Amino acid sequence: xxxxxxxxxxxxxxxxxxxxxxxxxxxxxxxxxxxxxxxxxxxxxxxxxxxxxxxxxxxxxxxxxxxxxxxxxxxxxxxxxxxxxxxxxxxxxxxxxxxxxxxxxxxxxxxxxxxxxxxxxxxxxxxxxxxxxxxxxxxxxxxxxxxxxxxxxxxxxxxxxxxxxxxxxxxxxxxxxxxxxxxxxxxxxxxxxxxxxxxxxxxxxxxxxxxxxxxxxxxxxxxxxxxxxxxxxxxxxxxxxxxxxxxxxxxxxxxxxxxxxxxxxxxxxxxxxxxxxxxxxxxxxxxxxxxxxxxx
Ligand SMILES: [Zn+2]
Numbered sequence: 030x031x032x033x034x035x036x037x038x039x040x041x042x043x044x045x046x047x048x049x050x051x052x053x054x055x056x057x058x059x060x061x062x063x064x065x066x067x068x069x070x071x072x073x074x075x076x077x078x079x080x081x082x083x084x085x086x087x088x089x090x091x092x093x094x095x096x097x098x099x100x101x102x103x104x105x106x107x108x109x110x111x112x113x114x115x116x117x118x119x120x121x122x123x124x125x126x127x128x129x130x131x132x133x134x135x136x137x138x139x140x141x142x143x144x145x146x147x148x149x150x151x152x153x154x155x156x157x158x159x160x161x162x163x164x165x166x167x168x169x170x171x172x173x174x175x176x177x178x179x180x181x182x183x184x185x186x187x188x189x190x191x192x193x194x195x196x197x198x199x200x201x202x203x204x205x206x207x208x209x210x211x212x213x214x215x216x217x218x219x220x221x222x223x224x225x226x227x228x229x230x231x232x233x234x235x236x237x238x239x240x241x242x243x244x245x246x247x248x249x250x251x252x253x254x255x256x257x258x259x260x261x262x263x264x265x266x267x268x269x270x271x272x273x274x275x276x277x278x279x280x281x282x283x284x285x286x287x288x289x290x291x292x293x294x295x296x297x298x299x300x301x302x303x304x305x306x307x308x309x310x311x312x313x314x315x316x317x318x319x320x321x322x323x324x325x
Contacts, residue, residue: 031058031059033058033202035057037055037271039074041068051099051100052066052100052102053067054109061080062079063078063243066093066095071093077090078243080181083117083178085123087181088126090207091128091136092138094134106142107145123148124147126151127161129193129245131192135207155167157192158192159185164183168187171185181196182197185229186206186207188225189207191219195226201241204230204233206243209223210242210276211247212248212270213246214300214302227281228281242273242276244272249299258314258316258319259313268298279299287303291304292309
């Protein structure tokens with residue numbers, strides 16, 4: 030097995046007068062692509078994943094609404110599928126469009142796939158997700174989802190969002206954690222569910238080989254404990270996307286410590302937002318204004 034190429038270089042410093050790619054593409058391995066929507070289009074700059082199996086590909090998330098320009102996700106994905114099929118010719122190749130969770134910045138491109146041939150789009154609610162993947166004990170248990178010689182494990186991880194799932198891919202030994210765990214602000218909607226999900230993920234990682242934990246955003250700078258202000262469309266000196274199993278355990282332990290303390294809690298490579306965090310949100314607005322005025 031070759032190792033995934035985790036040395037990603039994202040374009041993060043474009044100013045509005047520069048032309049930057051609206052979707053960046055990184056081949057993690059021969060059968061695995063990471064896509065990232067440009068910061069020029071949305072400050073969320075979400076990361077999307079495309080996994081190729083023998084009979085189906087999984088597109089995990091469809092991005093955010095573009096504030097400027099078009100978001101050509103469908104043509105980009107079609108091009109990547111075509112390229113893969115050129116090297117692996119076969120008929121009736123299917124695309125499954127699923128989501129780490131159903132917040133707007135992860136499902137906005139769904140409509141581009143509605144009339145695509147051989148395509149299934151997973152619904153957004155917890156019941157739809159549980160039924161599609163056969164997660165009959167939701168929010169507990171796991172289910173296998175076979176792309177053809179690539180059997181993914183689907184793990185319910187509500188807490189940030191009620192229908193959140195984490196995907197484990199044995200081909201890359203990577204956990205795709207969406208907005209549950211990533212180098213940024215972990216907004217917790219349901220804290221007990223968040224804690225249970227983190228503990229399930231840590232148990233899973235203890236029982237399976239995991240080389241990396243990849244989420245759906247990057248909001249931390251490379252400076253420990255420091256994030257880019259919310260809404261920032263420039264990310265100079267951005268933290269790496271890749272987290273480790275040790276980071277995952279750190280998030281679990283940190284969450285247990287702050288469970289009864291509403292507010293924003295900073296750690297070296299993530300921040301836990303427990304509750305609405307109005308004071309922190311106000312500070313973020315001031316920091317954003319400051320960064321826009323002074324360009325940092
Ligand atoms: Zn998100």
